[in-house]
Amino acid sequence: MRRLYLLSALVLAGCVPAENGALTGPATPPGTRTDISSLPGWNTDNTAAALSTFVLSCKAIALMPPDTSLGGSGLAQSVAGQAGLWQNSCTAAQAVPPGDDTAARTFFETYFNAYAINSQVLVTGYFEPEVPGSKNLAPGYKVPLYAKPADPDLAALPRAAIDGGALYRKAPVTAYVTNPVDGFMLQIQGSGRIILPNGNTLRVGFDGQNGQPYTPIGRILVANGDIAADDISYQSISAWLTAHPDQAQGIMEQNARYVYLRPLGKLPDDQGAPGSLGVPLTAGRSIAIDKSFTPLGAPVFLSTTDPVTQAPLDHLTVAQDTGGGIHGPGRADLFFGAGPDAESTAGSMRQPGQLFVLLPKPTPSS
Numbered sequence: 001m002r003r004l005y006l007l008s009a010l011v012l013a014g015c016v017p018a019e020n021g022a023l024t025g026p027a028t029p030p031g032t033r034t035d036i037s038s039l040p041g042w043n044t045d046n047t048a049a050a051l052s053t054f055v056l057s058c059k060a061i062a063l064m065p066p067d068t069s070l071g072g073s074g075l076a077q078s079v080a081g082q083a084g085l086w087q088n089s090c091t092a093a094q095a096v097p098p099g100d101d102t103a104a105r106t107f108f109e110t111y112f113n114a115y116a117i118n119s120q121v122l123v124t125g126y127f128e129p130e131v132p133g134s135k136n137l138a139p140g141y142k143v144p145l146y147a148k149p150a151d152p153d154l155a156a157l158p159r160a161a162i163d164g165g166a167l168y169r170k171a172p173v174t175a176y177v178t179n180p181v182d183g184f185m186l187q188i189q190g191s192g193r194i195i196l197p198n199g200n201t202l203r204v205g206f207d208g209q210n211g212q213p214y215t216p217i218g219r220i221l222v223a224n225g226d227i228a229a230d231d232i233s234y235q236s237i238s239a240w241l242t243a244h245p246d247q248a249q250g251i252m253e254q255n256a257r258y259v260y261l262r263p264l265g266k267l268p269d270d271q272g273a274p275g276s277l278g279v280p281l282t283a284g285r286s287i288a289i290d291k292s293f294t295p296l297g298a299p300v301f302l303s304t305t306d307p308v309t310q311a312p313l314d315h316l317t318v319a320q321d322t323g324g325g326i327h328g329p330g331r332a333d334l335f336f337g338a339g340p341d342a343e344s345t346a347g348s349m350r351q352p353g354q355l356f357v358l359l360p361k362p363t364p365s366s
Contacts, residue, residue, distance in 0.1 A: 031115035031329075031357060036108060039356055040303045041314025047104040050299065050316035051096060053285040057297045057318055058090035060279045071291030072298070075115075080295045080359050089360040108299065108316070112358040121330040123304045125349030126189055126288070126323075128272060128338040131182040133175045133194035135202065141176040143183045148208040148260035158212045158256040163249065174204055174261050181241045184252050185234070187259035190323070191273035193338055203264040205273035212256035214324055220254055234347030257324070272335055275321030283337030288321035293329040294357055296320065302332055304353030308345055313353075330355060 036042065061070070066084025071077070079085060089111040096107045134141035146162065149155045149171035157166050163180070175194050177183050186192040191205040218237055221227045226244075227236050241248040264273055272281030275288070277296045287300060294300065296319050303314045315334075323333055332355055336342035 031117050034114045034116045034356060036112065036114045036301075036358070037105075039114065039301050039314075040354070041312060042105070042301070042316075045314055045316055046101065047108065047316055048099050048101045049282075050285055050318065051093060051104040051107065052098065053282045053318045053320070054299055055090075055093050056279045056282070057277055057320060058086065058093055060277055061086050061090060061297055070295040070297055071293075072295035073293060076293065076295055076298070076357065076359060079362060080298055086297060086360060108358060111361060112299065113361055114301065114356045114358050117329050117355040117357065119328070119330040121304075121332075121353050121355050123302055123349065123351050123353050123355075124331075124333045125307075125336050125346030126333050127336045127342040127346040129182075129185055129189055129192045129343065130195060130201075130338060131177055131186065131192060132197075133177040133182075133202070134197055135175055137173075137176055138197075140178055143177045143180050144173045145175050145177060145183055145186065145204065145261050146258075147172040147174050147262045155208070155260075156210050156212070157258075158210065158253075159258045160253040160256070162210075162258050163253060174207075174263055175202055179242075180252065181238060181248060184241070185238055186261065188234075190259060191261070191264075201269075203267050203273060204261040205264045207260040207262035209260060209324075210256075210258045212258065214257040215255040216325070217251050217255050220251060233350075234343070270337075272337060275335075277320045279320055281320060281335045282318075283335060283342065284315060285317050286320045286335040287317045288323040288326050288333035288335070289319040290326050290328055290331055291319075291322050294319050296322075299358040300332060301356040301358065302334065302353060303356075304351045306345065307348040307351055313351075316358075 061083045064083035066082065068083040070081055070083060072081040092111055093107060096103050146167050149167060151170070154167060154170055177186070177194065186204070194202040194204060196202055218227070218232045221237065221240060222229045222232060226240055241251065267273070267280060272283065272286065275281050275286060287302070289300065298319045299316055300319055301316050305311065306313045317334065321335070326333055334349065336346040
């Protein structure tokens with residue numbers, strides 16, 4: 001599920017001297033070796049839930065040729081950047097009794113080394129919007145959500161051309177929604193749940209994008225004085241667009257990037273759409289990362305705060321997704337699931353924090 005982002009990304013990569021046990025290598029940020037058991041909140045997190053998410057990744061990785069690239073650079077690439085490098089830890093993970101927090105913690109402490117990312121960290125959030133829609137053109141449902149056209153020239157058209165009807169009867173339509181803002185916001189998140197007139201749910205997910213430049217419209221609204229810089233969120237942007245239909249189309253079309261969406265078929269309600277690793281995302285446990293720094297499949301412990309309650313949010317997560325606005329080693333986008341609570345938290349999630357990448361030990365301790 002590759003997504004776009006409403007907010008401009010911060011410049012997070014830094015250069016400081018490498019320390020003992022640091023992640024080193026070309027274009028790799030310094031990361032200080034850290035004792036896993038001392039991570040903030042490590043002993044109180046539901047580690048068994050994170051292990052279940054990790055096992056899902058292992059099942060996908062096990063089907064890949066051993067030399068399949070999972071990303072990363074420097075040490076992260078050398079010990080975790082190919083599918084075959086996960087065999088030891090994945091085999092051991094599947095032997096851990098499900099639901100046993102103590103056993104799960106022991107597993108991660110035994111098979112992994114932790115590295116603190118020594119750069120500015122920003123943790124954002126994403127979710128699956130729920131919007132009304134129809135599989136067919138009907139009164140009240142007239143805004144098409146296109147799947148990717150087979151013709152490369154058509155697939156590369158900018159948003160304004162697509163909004164103007166350039167794909168009419170030339171590309172498959174996944175669904176129709178009630179207004180352009182709902183369609184735009186579904187594309188921003190990269191997946192969603194369309195509530196059909198009969199009450200059923202159509203799950204839709206990423207089907208490619210047009211390759212056009214991405215412009216964060218939040219930046220435009222701030223520059224225009226429409227929204228204060230400290231009030232930018234999914235909710236504030238959506239509300240402004242909805243309240244200004246005469247201007248909304250022009251604002252949205254300044255972002256030429258268009259994300260195509262396809263039907264996903266039947267998925268359990270408690271699972272997210274598949275991420276870039278090809279496995280369904282888990283609310284609170286799956287993150288999107290920049291795979292040029294962090295390999296897909298790697299556990300990542302994040303320590304931050306809930307934007308609504310300001311309570312500590314210390315979770316072991318798994319890198320299972322990527323995103324168009326995730327750049328640098330200090331970026332993580334936490335998946336919150338679907339529904340009003342997920343929207344409320346993910347939509348305002350823009351928190352500083354700490355990230356610790358867990359990399360498999362070359363030879364597990366006995």
